Amino acid sequence: MTTPQHQTLDIPVVDIDLPVAAALPTHRDPEVSQPARAPLADALSRLLAGPAVASFHALPWTDGHVLDGSGVGARYAELFGQAFLRLDRCYGGAALDSFFQPRGPLDQAQRLAAAAFGADYTFFLTGGTTLANRIALHALAPRQARVLIDPNAPAALHAAAVQPGWQVDEVPLLAAAGDGRTRPPDLAELCALLRAAHADHRPYDVVVLAASSDDGLLYRMDRILPAVAAASPLSALVVDEAWTAVHAFHPGLRRHATLPAAQRLAARCRDTGQRVPAVLVTQAADKTLCAARQTAYLHVVGGSDRVRQVQQAVFEHHTPSPSWPLLVSLDLARAHAQECGRRELDRVLALADQVRAALAGDPLLAEFRPPGAGEEPGDPAEPHCLADPLRIAIAVPERVGDKVLWETLFRDHGVYLGRGTGRSLRLSFHLGVTAEHVRRLLAALRAVARRWLTRPEPAGVPTAGAGVEDFFIPYPPGIPTAVPG
Numbered sequence: 001m002t003t004p005q006h007q008t009l010d011i012p013v014v015d016i017d018l019p020v021a022a023a024l025p026t027h028r029d030p031e032v033s034q035p036a037r038a039p040l041a042d043a044l045s046r047l048l049a050g051p052a053v054a055s056f057h058a059l060p061w062t063d064g065h066v067l068d069g070s071g072v073g074a075r076y077a078e079l080f081g082q083a084f085l086r087l088d089r090c091y092g093g094a095a096l097d098s099f100f101q102p103r104g105p106l107d108q109a110q111r112l113a114a115a116a117f118g119a120d121y122t123f124f125l126t127g128g129t130t131l132a133n134r135i136a137l138h139a140l141a142p143r144q145a146r147v148l149i150d151p152n153a154p155a156a157l158h159a160a161a162v163q164p165g166w167q168v169d170e171v172p173l174l175a176a177a178g179d180g181r182t183r184p185p186d187l188a189e190l191c192a193l194l195r196a197a198h199a200d201h202r203p204y205d206v207v208v209l210a211a212s213s214d215d216g217l218l219y220r221m222d223r224i225l226p227a228v229a230a231a232s233p234l235s236a237l238v239v240d241e242a243w244t245a246v247h248a249f250h251p252g253l254r255r256h257a258t259l260p261a262a263q264r265l266a267a268r269c270r271d272t273g274q275r276v277p278a279v280l281v282t283q284a285a286d287k288t289l290c291a292a293r294q295t296a297y298l299h300v301v302g303g304s305d306r307v308r309q310v311q312q313a314v315f316e317h318h319t320p321s322p323s324w325p326l327l328v329s330l331d332l333a334r335a336h337a338q339e340c341g342r343r344e345l346d347r348v349l350a351l352a353d354q355v356r357a358a359l360a361g362d363p364l365l366a367e368f369r370p371p372g373a374g375e376e377p378g379d380p381a382e383p384h385c386l387a388d389p390l391r392i393a394i395a396v397p398e399r400v401g402d403k404v405l406w407e408t409l410f411r412d413h414g415v416y417l418g419r420g421t422g423r424s425l426r427l428s429f430h431l432g433v434t435a436e437h438v439r440r441l442l443a444a445l446r447a448v449a450r451r452w453l454t455r456p457e458p459a460g461v462p463t464a465g466a467g468v469e470d471f472f473i474p475y476p477p478g479i480p481t482a483v484p485g
C-alpha cells in the first residue's frame with residue numbers, strides 16, 4: 001500500500017506518544033466504581049466558575065446577556081437554559097485547547113477514551129459518524145486508491161469513495177433473504193477476492209466494512225478481521241460501528257467488536273515482526289451513549305504514524321470551529337459508560353428480552369413478530385454474523401401499513417420507533433429506555449392490534465404503505481440501492 005500524499009494544507013502535527021499512559025483505566029476493566037475522570041468537562045467547569053470574559057472573537061450569545069430583556073431571549077432561556085449559553089465558547093488554543101493540535105484537556109480526554117474503548121488514540125468529532133467515515137477513508141487512501149467497500153455502508157460513505165483516480169469495488173454479500181433485512185457479507189468470497197488482488201500485486205489499499213447495521217446485524221469482527229488480514233495483509237481497514245459504541249462496556253457485547261480484535265491482531269503482528277495493519281473504527285456516540293447529537297468517536301489502531309495521518313485528515317475535513325458542549329459530551333459519555341454502562345446494559349438487555357418474550361408469547365401481538373424470528377443471522381449458516389441483542393424488529397402487519405403504524409404509535413401513544421425496511425419498524429434498546437417505555441410500547445401495540453387486527457374486515461383500514469413516500473424522511477442515511485460506478 002502506498003502512503004497517502006497530501007499536497008497542501010500540511011499542519012505541524014502534535015507528537016502523540018503511544019501507547020497511552022499505563023495509569024489510565026483500560027477497556028479491560030471498564031466498570032469503574034468511583035466517578036470516572038472527565039478532564040475536558042472539568043476544564044469547561046473551571047471556565048464557568050472563573051471570572052466573566054470580555055470576548056472580542058465570536059459567539060455573541062455566550063453568557064446570554066445580549067439576549068437579556070428581549071422576547072427571544074426568554075425563548076432561548078426556555079429552550080436552552082442559561083447553562084448551555086454559558087458553556088458554548090469559541091475558545092481554542094491557550095484558552096482551552098486546540099482542536100487540531102490538542103495538548104491539554106482535549107488531548108487527555110481523547111486518550112482516556114482510547115484507553116476505555118481499546119484504541120491507540122481516539123479523535124472526538126462533531127460532524128456525526130458521516131464525517132468520521134469520510135475522514136477515516138481519506139486518511140488511509142492514497143491518491144490512486146483501490147478501495148473495497150461494503151454495500152451495507154451508508155450512502156455518504158460510498159459518496160466519499162467517489163474520487164478521481166480511485167477504483168472502488170464492492171464486498172460480496174450473501175443472497176438476500178427476501179424480507180429486506182441487511183445481508184451479511186460472503187466471507188469466503190470476500191477473502192478469495194482479497195487473496196486474488198494480493199497475489200496479483202494489486203492489493204486493496206482500504207477495505208471498508210459496516211459492522212453494525214441499523215436493523216441489528218452485527219459482524220463478528222473477532223472472526224472477520226483475522227480472516228481479512230490473513231487474506232490481504234497490506235490492506236488497511238475502516239470499520240463503521242455507528243450503532244455499537246456502547247458494546248465496549250459489556251463483556252458479552254465487546255467480544256465481537258472490532259477494537260479488541262484489532263489489538264490482538266496488532267500484538268500478533270508485532271510478535272511475528274509483521275507490519276501492523278491500520279484499523280480505523282468509527283462510532284456514533286449519540287446513538288448508544290449519553291452524548292449530544294452529531295458526536296462521533298474515530299478510533300485508531302496501528303501506531304503513531306496512523307494517528308498522525310488521521311490527524312491530518314481531521315484538519316482537512318473538519319470544521320475548525322467545533323462545539324465545545326458537543327466535545328464535552330463525548331468526554332462525559334465515555335465517563336458515564338465506564339461508571340455505569342455495564343449495569344445499565346444489563347438492565348436494557350433484560351427489557352429487550354421482555355419485549356421478545358411478549359412478541360413470542362402474546363397471541364394478540366402475533367402479527368408484530370419480527371420477520372425471520374427464530375432464524376436470526378448468526379447460527380449456524382452465517383457464523384461470522386450475529387443479531388444485536390439490543391435491537392428488535394417489529395413486523396408491520398399488512399392490514400395497517402408502516403406509515404399508519406408508525407404515526408399511530410407516535411401520535412396516539414407517544415412511542416417513537418426507528419424506520420425499518422417498509423415491512424418492519426425498529427426498536428433500539430439504548431441506555432435511555434426504561435421499564436415504563438416498554439410498558440407503553442406493548443400497550444400501544446396491543447391497542448393497534450385490537451383496533452385493526454382482531455376484526456376480519458374493519459372499515460377504513462388503511463392500505464399497506466399508503467403515503468409512505470410523503471411521510472418518512474429517510475433515516476438513517478440509508479443503504480444505497482445503487483452506488484456510483
Ligand SMILES: Cc1ncc(COP(=O)(O)O)c(C=O)c1O
Nearest residue numbers: 128129130154214242284476477
Ligand atoms: C451504519 C451507519 N453509519 C453511519 C451513519 C451516520 O451516522 P451519523 O448520523 O452519526 O452521521 C448511520 C446513520 O444512522 C448508520 O446507520
